[in-house]
Amino acid sequence: MRKIAEKIExxxxxxxxxxxxxxxxxxxxCEETFAGLAxxxxxxxxxxxxxFEGLKEGCRAYINFALKHPNHYKVVFIMMPQxxxxxxxxxxxxxxxxxxxxxxxxNVANCIKQNKKSRVDVVDVDVASQVIWAALHGLTSLLIxxxxxxxxxxxxxxxxxxxMIIRTVQE
Amino acid sequence: MRKIAEKIExxxxxxxxxxxxxxxxxxxxCEETFAGLAxxxxxxxxxxxxxFEGLKEGCRAYINFALKHPNHYKVVFIMMPQxxxxxxxxxxxxxxxxxxxxxxxxNVANCIKQNKKSRVDVVDVDVASQVIWAALHGLTSLLIxxxxxxxxxxxxxxxxxxxMIIRTVQE
DNA sequence: TCAATATACTTAACACCGTTAAGTGCATTG
DNA sequence: CAATGCACTTAACGGTGTTAAGTATATTGA
Numbered sequence: 001m002r003k004i005a006e007k008i009e010x011x012x013x014x015x016x017x018x019x020x021x022x023x024x025x026x027x028x029x030c031e032e033t034f035a036g037l038a039x040x041x042x043x044x045x046x047x048x049x050x051x052f053e054g055l056k057e058g059c060r061a062y063i064n065f066a067l068k069h070p071n072h073y074k075v076v077f078i079m080m081p082q083x084x085x086x087x088x089x090x091x092x093x094x095x096x097x098x099x100x101x102x103x104x105x106x107n108v109a110n111c112i113k114q115n116k117k118s119r120v121d122v123v124d125v126d127v128a129s130q131v132i133w134a135a136l137h138g139l140t141s142l143l144i145x146x147x148x149x150x151x152x153x154x155x156x157x158x159x160x161x162x163x164m165i166i167r168t169v170q171e
Numbered sequence: 172m173r174k175i176a177e178k179i180e181x182x183x184x185x186x187x188x189x190x191x192x193x194x195x196x197x198x199x200x201c202e203e204t205f206a207g208l209a210x211x212x213x214x215x216x217x218x219x220x221x222x223f224e225g226l227k228e229g230c231r232a233y234i235n236f237a238l239k240h241p242n243h244y245k246v247v248f249i250m251m252p253q254x255x256x257x258x259x260x261x262x263x264x265x266x267x268x269x270x271x272x273x274x275x276x277x278n279v280a281n282c283i284k285q286n287k288k289s290r291v292d293v294v295d296v297d298v299a300s301q302v303i304w305a306a307l308h309g310l311t312s313l314l315i316x317x318x319x320x321x322x323x324x325x326x327x328x329x330x331x332x333x334x335m336i337i338r339t340v341q342e
Numbered sequence: 343t344c345a346a347t348a349t350a351c352t353t354a355a356c357a358c359c360g361t362t363a364a365g366t367g368c369a370t371t372g
Numbered sequence: 373c374a375a376t377g378c379a380c381t382t383a384a385c386g387g388t389g390t391t392a393a394g395t396a397t398a399t400t401g402a
Contacts, residue, residue, distance in 0.1 A: 001389060011352050013390080022389065078249060078316070123331075127323045131310065131331045138309020139302065145249070152298045160294075160302045164339045168331070172360060182381050184361080193360065 001025075026075050033072040034096035037065045041103040051110035052166060058107055059136060059162045062100075066140035078141055105129040111169040123169065132165050172196075197246050204243040205267035208236045212274040222281035223337060229278055230307055230333045233271075237311035249312055276300040282340040294340065303336050 005012040019025040048054035066073040108129040176183040190196040219225035237244040279300040
């Protein structure tokens, strides 16, 4: 907060006239960025007739977004819900993250619906979309936070991850 | 640190006679816990002849471990590498996390080796094991940090996740 | 026109944090 | 019996987010 104050050439307390606290400030900044992701996912949803291609592209967009805005991603999905012991402090309640997820869910639903085979009744849309989100989040968050790990090439990892995800909703 | 000091009924500075700093203390505590995970994974590796069954069980063990020790898991895989901007501060360099991962990698390697079909040369062991770890981490870390999200049943999520993972090394 | 009020901001301080420098009392040693 | 080492503490530093109180300046209403 003091660093921000110095940068904008105001006293630290001035910030509190515009934001409730640090958490509020961070959330508002991140909402702005995540609106871009939601918009991108919406556009992909509209662009592709084949829901599988759409899902692939959506997954790619999610990963690329996270890697392009690592700090924003960290704030929303890694840092924010840290202090849950203190009864809801630093809780992220942004609408844009939800919106982005709902596009993913919709896309997954379309994939499952289009399946002719038996997996229709086996795969639950909620379960599938949550597992897919988790897989995406796992890769992005590890790539962001564990930079020193001897990772394989980023392209191969992303490719294999998306391959794995698509197989879940296929056949 | 002050809370710990109060709990053990010593002055805060006494802790610094036994641990370099807070990070060191946390890492040492977590190493102890993670040794349990490594041991468990080793036992599973030895128990199962079928590497696919072994991998399934190993994945389950990983998830259960994380959910049983959420704070330790958070320290090692979520919190620790947070301050990477300040040149390596709070960097986790524990050996037990690596050990646990190496068991996973070994198990994945055995699965891929046993495959008769063409995917042998398609699936890279490093890529596959890293993607699988990422998927596991994604689910556990989200379940730990985003408790308020409207999750599907934990059993279904875990089941679907492991199903998805197994499919990656199969066929 | 002049006092009352609202606006935009600051100063000083609080309570907390991890951490360090310096010191204290006590046991062990030569 | 003095010197050294050991286990621990007190006091303080520099940092954090945040609040209470105060201060100019602009805007308003009688």
